[in-house]
Amino acid sequence: MRQPRRSTAAALTLTAALLLSTAACTGGDADDAAPTAAVATAPAWPTAIDPTATAEPFWVVWTEVVETGAGDTSTLQPSIDSLAALDYQTLPLDPACQSGAEEQLAGLTGFGNPLGVGVAFGSAQDAGTFDTLYEGATVSITEGTYTCGTAS
Numbered sequence: 001m002r003q004p005r006r007s008t009a010a011a012l013t014l015t016a017a018l019l020l021s022t023a024a025c026t027g028g029d030a031d032d033a034a035p036t037a038a039v040a041t042a043p044a045w046p047t048a049i050d051p052t053a054t055a056e057p058f059w060v061v062w063t064e065v066v067e068t069g070a071g072d073t074s075t076l077q078p079s080i081d082s083l084a085a086l087d088y089q090t091l092p093l094d095p096a097c098q099s100g101a102e103e104q105l106a107g108l109t110g111f112g113n114p115l116g117v118g119v120a121f122g123s124a125q126d127a128g129t130f131d132t133l134y135e136g137a138t139v140s141i142t143e144g145t146y147t148c149g150t151a152s
Contacts (some may be wrong), residue, residue, distance in 0.1 A: 046118055047126070054122070059122075060126050063083065063134070063138055065114050067109075067112070080137050098144040109139070
């Protein structure tokens with residue numbers, strides 16, 4: 001036999017009253033309230049630096065590397081566009097302008113004279129955060145100082 005709806009409503013009211021009375025009888029005050037769960041937030045995109053403007057070591061996250069003369073900018077353009085969509089303005093960068101980068105990228109890619117697209121950061125942490133957030137592929141992260149001319 002089916003019970004009338006009023007019994008269901010009464011049961012819900014009773015359940016709510018029991019929950020409220022249990023909460024009220026804990027003996028604590030407002031300062032003892034249970035901590036709220038922390039809301040996980042994604043890290044912010046780090047700010048890129050101009051490697052020509054620093055004498056300090058910097059980190060480059062290389063998103064594309066080609067052999068110089070093998071299509072150069074047309075081959076690199078999709079990576080440049082992908083970075084521009086994230087508000088990172090970049091152009092092809094000669095890895096020889098960062099100490100140690102040319103050798104590292106040549107070893108990874110087999111290119112004797114690499115040319116790449118990368119984003120420069122002032123700290124390893126910023127480079128790592130970018131590498132984690134960036135959905136495109138990355139070739140490598142290199143650390144070094146600027147070697148093409150004098151940093152201002």
